[in-house]
Amino acid sequence: MRQLSELALLGGKPVRSAIFPGSVTTGEEEIRSVTEVLRTGLLSGFVGSPSPEFFGGPMVQKFERSWSETFEIGYSVSCNSATSALFMALGAVGICPGDEVIVSPYTMSATATSILFYGGIPVFADIEPDYFCLDPISIEEKITPFTKAILTTDIHGQSSDMNAINRIARQHDLKVIIDCAQAPGAKYNGRLAGTLGDIGIFSLNRHKNIQCGEGGVAVTSDHELALRMQLIRNHGENLVDIPGYAPQSLINMVGLNFRMTEIEAAIAIEQLKKMERLNQYRVDLVAYLNERLSKNICLTLPSVRPGSTHVYYMHVMLFDEGSVGIQRTKFVQALNAEGIPLRGGYVRPLYLEPIFQKKIALGDKGFPFVGEHYKGNVDYSKGICPVAEEAWEKRSVVNPFIYPPLTKNDMDDIVKGLEKVIKNLKDL
């Protein structure tokens, strides 16, 4: 019987049968560093009482010093995840029940849910259509008398528009927190992303450009904010009346255990040394991929903000259903059948998730969305952030496969898959 189409979706032979391997960023240096820690027997150096060890063991403190040097910032507070770092940051700036925090809907869920734990209300502003970061114009539209902070995400590997965001924050007396989990080492007008707000946070989870399995860092140039985060990280409630540990205000000074272990710090120290090299690896793969894809008329390649650099946590292309002539869903399905598992869209805009739609988050009484503490009227209806919705529903095609040990051969497969689907569009 004659084959109906070359496309794997319609019975043809796929371009690729091998799965894309996961990211590997570690090597001999990390093995040596971890072994050194194991030989000491000190796997965590933290204590929860007044002492230099309140601030962590030797590796943790060394890691924090190195991070501060690399990022040219006064204070780095390590912890066990970026989620914890977000929690520390929001607590430190004093988010209280009923305070609104303007946040992106197009980010990992923890960026927004971390706000809820202090009783804060995530207010979603829309994103820029080309860079996917918070759109300063939309931020301004969402400011109310209850707004306390802007929490922006440097999504996919490049910085938000920090000049515009800081200008708005100054005008309205708002705190600025940057979720830089996906963009360590990216630059904005020559300055390192994550360092241009009151607090910036980073992730060291296994998917990130540099990693230690699980881990996070919060940076600030403000001594008081650093102390408050160190207290939240390590059961600080026990120390808040001790000179040298006492914060100016007790608000949110109920601590948890977000401590980084010595082994994680030992790995993170080596990863930080490799940050530029690991970022360059991604930049080089993307340059090769973009060069090969530039002949491909139906996808728009990622845009880099003028004056900024991109560290490509993800390589996100734009799809125009009108000019291609088929739905993105179908296109991605055909590509996946070729063994190229790119994704249609990054995340469903967060306000469309059930906890926001149903306003059930903490407890069963609608807290923090409903209650005496909240005088505002947050809106989570479909349609509030049309650019984010369009990116999710039909505009973006997400390629995460640009990390070591992937090679140009893997990029060639991605190109072949895309070209094959485009050549056979009429069959779909």
Ligand SMILES: Cc1ncc(COP(=O)(O)O)c(C=O)c1O
């Ligand atoms: C933008 C963003 N924020 C926060 C996080 C949470 O990071 P972690 O897994 O270190 O808690 C992630 C993780 O994917 C992320 O991408």
